[in-house]
Amino acid sequence: MTDPGTAIALFAGGGGVGALYLGLLWASVRQLARGGRLWVYLFLAALRGGLVLGALWWALSLGVSALGIGIGLAGLLVTRAGVLRATDTRHRRNA
Numbered sequence: 001m002t003d004p005g006t007a008i009a010l011f012a013g014g015g016g017v018g019a020l021y022l023g024l025l026w027a028s029v030r031q032l033a034r035g036g037r038l039w040v041y042l043f044l045a046a047l048r049g050g051l052v053l054g055a056l057w058w059a060l061s062l063g064v065s066a067l068g069i070g071i072g073l074a075g076l077l078v079t080r081a082g083v084l085r086a087t088d089t090r091h092r093r094n095a
Contacts, residue, residue, distance in 0.1 A: 014075025017055045024048045
C-alpha cells in the first residue's frame with residue numbers, strides 16, 4: 001500500500017510530467033502552424049515520447065508499484081483536463 005505522502009508526491013510528479021508534455025505539444029503544434037520545418041515538429045514529438053518513456057523508466061527503476069504509476073497517471077490526466085478546460089474557456093470567451 002502507498003502511504004499518503006508518497007501518493008501526493010507521485011500525483012504531483014505525474015502532473016509535472018503532464019505539464020511538460022503539454023507544453024512540448026503546444027510548442028510543436030504552434031511551430032508547425034506557423035509554417036515551421038517538419039523535422040522540428042518531429043524532434044519535439046520524439047522529445048514528448050522520450051519524456052513519457054523516461055518518466056516511466058525512472059519510476060520503474062525506483063521500484064514504484066503499479067498503483068503508484070497509476071497515481072502518477074492520474075496526476076497527468078488531471079493536468080490534461082485542467083489545460084483542456086482552461087483553453088476551452090478562453091476559446092469561448094474570444095468567440
